[in-house]
Amino acid sequence: MYTLDEEGLHTVSQPVKLSDVPLNLPAGGPPLIDPALDSLFQSLLNKFQTAHPAEDSSPLSAAFQLALQMHAGQKRQSGEPYLIHPLEVAHILADMTTDRTCLITGLLHDLVEDTGVTIEQIRKQFGDDVAACVDGVTKLAKLKFYSREERQAESVRKMLLAMVKDIRVVLVKLADRLHNMRTLGALSVERQERIAQETLEIYAPIAHRLGMGKVRAELEDLGFQYTDPLAFGEIQEAMESKRKAHQGLLDEIRTAVELKLRREGVPVRIEARLKRPYSIWQKLKRQKISIDQVYDLLAVRIVTDSVKNCYAALGTLHGDWHPIPGRIKDFIAIPRPNLYQSLHTSVIGPGGQPFEVQIRTEEMHRIAEDGIAAHWKYKEGNKHAVEDDQQIAWLRQLVEWQREMHDPGEFMSTLKVDLYPEEVYTFTPKGKVIVLPRGATPIDFAYAIHTEVGNLCVGAKVNARIVPLKYMLKNGDVVDILTQHGHLPSKDWLSIAKTSKARNKIKAVINTTERAKAVEIGEKYLEKEARRFGVQWKKVDKEHLRTVASEYGFPKMEDLHAALGYGKFSARQVLIKLAPEQVEASEKANAPAEPATPAVQPDRGEDKDLVIRVKGIDDVMVYRAKCCNPIRGESIVGYITRGKGVAVHSVNCTNVQNLMYEVARKITVEWVRTADDTFSVRLTAYADDRPGILSQLTSVVFHEGSNIKSLEAQPDEHRGDGSAIINVLLDVKDKKQLERVVAAVRRISGIRDVERIN
Ligand code: MN
Secondary structure, eight states, X not given: OEESSOGGGEEOOSOOOGGGGGGGSOTTSOOOOOHHHHHHHHHHHHHHHHHOTTXXXXXXXXXXXXXXXXXXXXXXXXXXXXXXXXXXXXXXXHHTTOOHHHHHHHHHTTHHHHSSOOHHHHHHHHOHHHHHHHHHHHHHHHOEEOXXXXXXXXXXXXXXXHHOSBHHHHHHHHHHHHHHHHTGGGSOHHHHHHHHHHIIIIIHHHHHXXXXXXXXXXXXXXXXXXXXXXXXXXXXXXXXXXXXHHHHHHHHHHHHHHHHHHHTTOOOEEEEEEOOHHHHHHHHHHHTOOGGGOTTOEEEEEEESOHHHHHHHHHHHHHHSEEOTTOOEETTTSOOTTOOOOEEEEEEOGGGOEEEEEEEEHHHHHHHHHGGGGHHHHHHHOOOHHHHHHHHHHHHHHTTOOSOOSOHHHHHHHTBOOSOTTEEEEEOTTOOEEEEETTOOHHHHHHHHOHHHHHTEEEEEETTEEEOTTOXXXXXXXXXXXXXXXXXXXXXXXXXXXXXXXXXXXXXXXXXXXXXXXXXHHHHHHHHHHHHTTOOGGGSOHHXXXXXXXXXXXXXXXXXXXXXXXXXXXXXXXXXXXXXXHHHHHHHHHTTTSOOOOOOOOXXXXXXXXXXXXXXXXXXXXXXXXXXXXXXXXXXXXXXOSSSOEEEEETTOHHHHHHTTSGGGEEOEEEOSSOOOOEEEEEEEEEOOOTTHHHHHHXXXXXXXXXXXXXXXXXXXXXXXXXXXXXXXXXXXXXXXXXXXXXXXXXXXXXXXXXXXX
């Protein structure tokens, strides 16, 4: 498991109250400050004042004073005063020439987590920017999640960046991690490994992505050292012997290159170095070779003043030493995605020893080393709008900014970023990251976990509160899906689900259940119509029936039934092919008695007409009106519609009361006692947000012998106090059973009211 914090790196004593602090002071004298801490702060102040001579440094001193007071008495695992850590973090940030807000955040970054200071106090003293940054770093420190696969690591990296609203939070977080890695030795081996692993998988790639080559290199080498001490030791040893052997060679190359370029009038600064342990190790693993076979162990870096001179240096170099074909790379013409720029080549040096050369300008060097952090220097140096625009373009590209920006100036001044505008990063309660498109809902989340979880989803809790299924998920949301056995998705989910995965699964379930229903309806409809036309169904040749089905293009009877059930054609059309004489004879015989009613489309609703009958007449199409959905036991009345049979309403239904001005259309209907059909009823329960309420509700409904078809919970937005509205669709036999269910649900503690919905 990953814990994106370094809680183990320090032991935190009781939070210090400000009133306690004077106890540490000698009477009448100035505060007694550890001279080591004081000089560490003085050198920080110097760095800041040198880099930003025009800026007021007093807030920095105030931040130091606050951190000094609040962290007083706290020690790191190593036994050093805790304050060393925030001071060193601020130093790392100062070395990147970041701004004052960054440095103050560095000094205060552990205050909220480890002392009694609140964000509000920080806001009052240091303003909104610092407060927002400290808050961001504190939030990142609280994240906990698992990762075992590479894909998950990528999600974690993206999520971490997506959660950050100000890029400076990432800079502080990286500086924090870097100092913790530098001092990792004080921890237990187990903790070292975990934190180092996380550094390699999460933080070093983020530094890389933001173009921060220097931080990335150090994080990688430290991460390597602690995750695989054996391999690290071997490589270090091998490199040490090579370094000795190559030292003379490196000096020779360096002098030669320098001399030659100076003579050509190219101003240069030359660094000769050996490749880093971690990148050597990566190369050994990737190419399955031994360290003796790594020929680009030696490297020379040439830093010059202009792009023109970069190419000049390359030419001069190739004039003296033979270049290795296929090793020349022009990252100046085609920069890397993180905006890295340089010319790369490998040449055969003195004594046939190959070495790698990087050529770049000072500006490219800054970007290669500090990446996104390099921005601040430019921002202060270049006041010209055009140049500023170029820097904005650079940053935009750097973070793969994808959206149209209306006011780039404002963007830069606030440094607000939305690194992945099309994705949202959410968690399972166990901390697995689920990446969804923006606008995704708990239904998408449920289907992303598993199809079954999606199908059985009846509600969701986000950050421990019930939300509606249409809730739009936000970065960092912890989502808990509530499921109910036997539940099936409904059609309206199609308008809620955002991902194609969820939509396809929902459609599949709906199609299957609807088809099953259609097959059943179609089969009954055909048999019933056969009886009506005097066709003796039992005697119908089934082989003949199959032939008729195949004439319609259906290989199976089931398909014919489904087509009838969906109302694609009438049963009469089938029957006339099957038994033309009987159908025609029956139609002739009945013609005068029964006016030609068009073949009534079978009722596609859940209940068939068998449960209600028009008093005294048998062969009339009867259906229950959707508006009041009467159930057995209720007083009902029939209303003759135009061409659709008799609609049965509850006598209390307001619709039917309005319709009854046409008295002639009123007809008496009655419940048929024999059928054991059930009726679907919708109930809405108003409940307090109490754990277990859903399971209690299902259990009382079950206890009354009723069956739940669907159940959905959502917050009561009118109340907004955490209470919930629960919608239940259930099957009941009759009015009495419904009354028992409603009474039982009312008795559940936490249920405030129940009502029947039509
Ligand atoms: Mn820290």
